[in-house]
Amino acid sequence: MRTVWTMGFVATAxxxxxxxxxxxxxxxxAAIWAIALMGLVILCGISGQFSFAQAAxxxxxxxxAAMLGAHTSLPAYAGLLLAPLLGFATGYGVGRVAGRHSLWTQALVTYAFAIAFPQLLRWRLIEQWTGGVQGLYLDFPTPPTDLLSNDRWAFLMSLAILGAGMWLAHNLIHSRSGRALRAARDNEVSAEAQGIRVPQARALASAIAGAYIAIAGCLSAWQFGFVGPGSYNFALSVQMLFGLVIGGMQSLAGAxxxxxxxxxxxxxTAGLGKGFSALLYGVLLIAxxxxxxxxxxxxxxxxAAWLKIRRP
Known part of the structure; x- marks a missing residue:
């Protein structure tokens, strides 16, 4: 299967x-969405938590990435290192607060974080760094060769990060830590009886998910060349949850x-008209x-299993 996946990524590139x-x-x-959804697979599917914080x-x-380019002389590619570090630290902090509580409390805590984040970006004390309501523009990193356009280089970078992220996530899920996360998801009391520190394990899952989602946010900001408070609203969190459920909560391929x-x-659905398309979109999601x-x-x-059984 590793060979098949490798050949698939090479063919896609x-x-x-x-x-x-x-x-x-x-x-x-689509690749950037998949990277973010892999983080949610680890957070929601494997560790059994719930989150609305993905937009933040x-x-x-x-x-x-935008503040790095606007306020420092560091190369733009440094954003690929800064984004997952910021996401990991923030995710760990949110996980320490929310991970020890029930799903309802997790939903409320992460909802509050998602709602507060756009307002924080407009705060007068830090708007000189965040750009306030105007947001920030950022330049796309220079491709390594003139043979690559910005769009093709963005795709190759996203595809490479997606492949590396899948490899890391697969190893995590099938490691001792992954088994501990699944044990905490299935039965918290039983997991604690086996010596698993459930709050710490959930906080780590939240931190890893935060790193995945943040690096996806960095790639998306490069692709569109702009970040603003209105781009990271609560609807974005719900949209990611829809993608997670439709693809498959416990599957990396589902991401x-x-x-x-x-x-x-x-x-x-867009071709059906603005009014009817939203209704059909919601109905099809529920179905x-x-x-x-x-x-x-x-x-x-x-x-695939059914076809295998039916095969003579």
Missing amino acids: ALAFCLPDFIVFRFTQ LFGIGGYG ILGGLFLQFFPDV AMVAMPSGLAGALARL
Whole structure:
């Protein structure tokens, strides 16, 4: 399977040189969604927590890259190091507060964080750094060769980070720490009886998820060249949760499917008209969650198993 995944990533990278830039741009955004959703797979699917904080973590990565370019002389690529560090630290702090409580309390704590983050960016004491309501513009990092356009280089970077993130997440999920997270998810009392420190384990899962989401936010900020308070609202958190549920909460492949869904499915309903498209979008989401409780990844796995049984 590792060979199959590697060949798939190489083939996808090769397609970037065969497609026009505007199509490559859209697949780059799908890859960025997938990176963020991988963090939510670890946080929600593996460790069993709930979060609305992903919009704020996404914004922390974007603002980290933007402020680095606007207020320092460091190269833009330093944002790829700063964003996950900021996301990890913030995610750990949120996890320490929310992880020891029930899902309802986790939802309320992370909701408050998501609502407060855009207001914090407009705070007068720090608006000289964040740009206040005007936001900040940032330049895309210079590609290493003139043979690569900005869109193709963004896609290759996002694809490489997505592949590395999948490898790291796979190793984490199947490691001792991953088993501890699943034990805490399934039965907290039993996990504590086995010596697992549940609050610390959940805080670590939240920190790792924060790193994934923040680096996705950094890549997205580079792609659009702008960050502003209105870009990281509560609707963005809900949108990511939809992608997680549709793709599959406990599957890394589901994160990729969810990223493709978030990027391309709105196009299917957009042609039906502004009023009707939103209604159809919501109805189809509800139907998908009822018909496929384990997401697209789970449905495809069941289909493959059924075909294997039916094969003579």
